[in-house]
Amino acid sequence: MSQAVLILIKPDGLKKSLTGNILTRLSETKLEIVAARMVRVPKELAEEHYKHLKEKPFFSEIIKYLRGELHDRRKVMALVYWGKDAIKKCRELAGATNPEEAEPTSIRGSYGRITTSGVYENVIHVSSDEAEAQREIKLWFNPTEIIVDLYPTKDVVEEKKKVKVWA
Numbered sequence: 001m002s003q004a005v006l007i008l009i010k011p012d013g014l015k016k017s018l019t020g021n022i023l024t025r026l027s028e029t030k031l032e033i034v035a036a037r038m039v040r041v042p043k044e045l046a047e048e049h050y051k052h053l054k055e056k057p058f059f060s061e062i063i064k065y066l067r068g069e070l071h072d073r074r075k076v077m078a079l080v081y082w083g084k085d086a087i088k089k090c091r092e093l094a095g096a097t098n099p100e101e102a103e104p105t106s107i108r109g110s111y112g113r114i115t116t117s118g119v120y121e122n123v124i125h126v127s128s129d130e131a132e133a134q135r136e137i138k139l140w141f142n143p144t145e146i147i148v149d150l151y152p153t154k155d156v157v158e159e160k161k162k163v164k165v166w167a
């Protein structure tokens with residue numbers, strides 16, 4: 001059955017110029033990219049994204065990591081891949097969370113490292129299961145930024161909302 005998965009190219013991946021390489025590796029899956037954007041990650045978004053790890057001793061470090069504070073690159077590339085077994089395929093290509101334990105030819109095994117302070121800089125994020133994928137995709141994207149209908153939507157009328165348009 002078709003599934004969606006959120007992929008983030010984390011700030012270390014961008015700093016190491018791995019974007020093209022990672023997208024090429026992911027294209028091996030034959031999945032379809034249905035959304036993509038560059039994001040300057042607000043603290044609230046990073047904390048919400050990693051909320052299941054809030055009690056961990058490394059929580060504040062991974063928030064800094066995702067926001068680019070460890071790499072002087074205040075951005076991540078967020079993508080949604082869609083297709084059969086998307087989560088399993090992408091997690092396999094990504095490799096284990098700990099880059100030293102990851103399959104050497106996987107993305108994390110090839111390009112990840114453990115910092116001296118113990119953070120796993122592992123280059124990409126991949127949603128862990130379908131429920132997490134849905135939660136994460138809804139955090140990182142609006143319905144109109146995704147080119148397929150993944151989840152139910154509703155129409156709301158927003159009045160007097162200030163928006164930026166081209167001058």
Ligand code: CDP
Nearest residue numbers: 058062096097118119120121122125126128
């Ligand atoms: O990203 P993944 O789903 O494989 O792992 P996670 O358990 O959801 O952890 C999120 C992120 O926290 C990891 O990708 C690592 O960057 C970081 N982490 C860490 O630095 N040290 C750990 N012991 C566990 C996770």
Ligand code: MG
Nearest residue numbers: 126127128132
């Ligand atoms: Mg995870």
